Amino acid sequence: MSNNIWVVLQQREGQLHRGSIEAIAGAQKLAGETGGTVTAVLLGSDLGSAAEQVAGYDLASVLVVEHESLANYTPGAYIGVLAPAIRDAAPAYVIFTHTYQTVDYVGRLCHEVDAAYVPEVISFENTEGELLFKRPILTGKMQARVRVKGEGTVLLSLQSGAFPADSAAAGSAERVALDASGADADRELLGVEQVGGDQVDLSKADVVVAVGRGIGKPENLPPIEELAKALGADIGASRPVIDNGWLPRDRQIGSSGQTVAPKLYLAIGISGAIQHLVGMKGSGCVVSINKDPSAPIFNVSKYGIVGDLHEVVPALTQAVLEAKG
Numbered sequence: 210m211s212n213n214i215w216v217v218l219q220q221r222e223g224q225l226h227r228g229s230i231e232a233i234a235g236a237q238k239l240a241g242e243t244g245g246t247v248t249a250v251l252l253g254s255d256l257g258s259a260a261e262q263v264a265g266y267d268l269a270s271v272l273v274v275e276h277e278s279l280a281n282y283t284p285g286a287y288i289g290v291l292a293p294a295i296r297d298a299a300p301a302y303v304i305f306t307h308t309y310q311t312v313d314y315v316g317r318l319c320h321e322v323d324a325a326y327v328p329e330v331i332s333f334e335n336t337e338g339e340l341l342f343k344r345p346i347l348t349g350k351m352q353a354r355v356r357v358k359g360e361g362t363v364l365l366s367l368q369s370g371a372f373p374a375d376s377a378a379a380g381s382a383e384r385v386a387l388d389a390s391g392a393d394a395d396r397e398l399l400g401v402e403q404v405g406g407d408q409v410d411l412s413k414a415d416v417v418v419a420v421g422r423g424i425g426k427p428e429n430l431p432p433i434e435e436l437a438k439a440l441g442a443d444i445g446a447s448r449p450v451i452d453n454g455w456l457p458r459d460r461q462i463g464s465s466g467q468t469v470a471p472k473l474y475l476a477i478g479i480s481g482a483i484q485h486l487v488g489m490k491g492s493g494c495v496v497s498i499n500k501d502p503s504a505p506i507f508n509v510s511k512y513g514i515v516g517d518l519h520e521v522v523p524a525l526t527q528a529v530l531e532a533k534g
C-alpha cells in the first residue's frame with residue numbers, strides 16, 4: 210500500500226462545495242505528517258471549470274471522472290467509480306468533507322473496499338509515528354482520540370470548519386481522466402428542492418443577535434426579539450434552533466448556513482461549536498451570554514456574560530433602551 214492520500218471533492222452543477230477546499234487543506238496537512246502526496250478526485254459531468262479550480266492547488270494530480278450518470282449524485286454511481294479505483298491505487302487515506310452526501314454513501318464504500326472509516330475528524334496528531342484522529346462525540350460534549358488498528362486504506366471525513374480553506378496551498382496540478390465505466394446510477398433523481406432559500410440575507414447586517422439551543426423552547430424567543438429590536442439587529446441562530454423548527458432555515462449561521470460579519474454579534478445560549486464559529490468568526494465584536502463559564506464561545510468573545518439568559522436578556526434590553534433614552 211502507498212502512503213499517498215486521496216481527497217474526494219464534492220460539487221454540484223460544477224460548483225465546488227466549500228468543504229472541498231477545506232478537505233484539500235486537511236489532506237495537505239496530513240500529507241505533511243505522512244510524507245505522502247495528495248491526489249484530488251472529482252466526479253460529475255461537465256467539470257471543466259471545477260477541475261481547473263482544483264488544479265490550482267498543490268496536488269500530485271486531479272483525477273477527473275466525467276460521466277452522464279454522475280451528473281447528479283447517486284450512491285451507486287459514486288461507489289461504482291470510487292471502489293475499483295481505491296482498490297487499484299490502495300491509497301493510505303481517502304479524505305472526504307463531512308456532509309450529508311458523504312454520510313449517505315461512505316459507509317457502503319467502506320464495505321466495498323474493506324476500509325476503516327473515521328467520521329467527523331477535527332484534527333490529527335502524530336504521536337511517536339502513530340496518527341491519532343480527534344473527533345467530537347456525545348453531540349460535541351467530549352472529544353475522542355481515535356487510533357485505527359490494522360492495515361489497509363482508511364477513510365476519513367473532515368468536519369467542516371476544522372481545516373480552513375485559506376490554508377490550502379496553491380500550486381499547479383496535472384488533470385488526468387479516470388475510468389468512469391463503473392458509474393451506474395442506482396436511483397432516479399426526480400428533482401432537487403432547495404430548503405429555506407435566501408429570503409433573509411444576514412451577511413449585510415451590522416448587528417446580529419444569534420440564539421442557540423440554550424433558549425430551551427421557541428416560547429422563549431420574544432424577549433430575544435425585543436433585545437434585537439432595541440439593538441436594531443437581525444436575528445440569527447445556531448443549527449439546532451433551525452433543526453427544531455424554532456426559526457426558519459434562512460436564519461442559520463455556520464458552516465451549513467450563512468456567513469456573517471456584523472460589527473456586533475451577540476451569541477445567546479450558543480456553545481460555540483466549530484461549525485457555528487466558521488460562520489461568525491469575521492464579526493467585529495462578539496458578546497456572549499452562556500451559563501457555562503467553560504463554553505467555547507467565550508474563547509472568541511470580546512465580552513462574556515456568565516449567567517442565565519432568561520435573566521440577562523431582559524436586563525440587557527432594558528439597559529439598551531435606557532441608554533438610547
Ligand SMILES: Cc1cc2nc3c(=O)[nH]c(=O)nc-3n(C[C@H](O)[C@H](O)[C@H](O)COP(=O)(O)OP(=O)(O)OC[C@H]3O[C@@H](n4cnc5c(N)ncnc54)[C@H](O)[C@@H]3O)c2cc1C
Pocket residue numbers: 307308309348349369420421422423424446447448449450461462463464465466477478479480481482483484485488498499500501504516517518519
Ligand atoms: C456537517 C455539520 C454541519 C453543521 N453546521 C452547523 C451550522 O451551520 N451552524 C451551527 O450552528 N451548527 C452546525 N452544526 C452543529 C454544531 O456541531 C453544533 O451542534 C451546534 O452549533 C450547537 O448549537 P448550540 O450552540 O445552539 O447548542 P449546544 O451546543 O447544545 O449549546 C447550548 C448552549 O446553551 C447554554 N445554555 C443552556 N441553557 C442556558 C441558559 N439558561 N442561559 C445561558 N446559557 C444556556 C449551554 O451552556 C450551551 O453552551 C453542524 C454540524 C455538522 C455535523
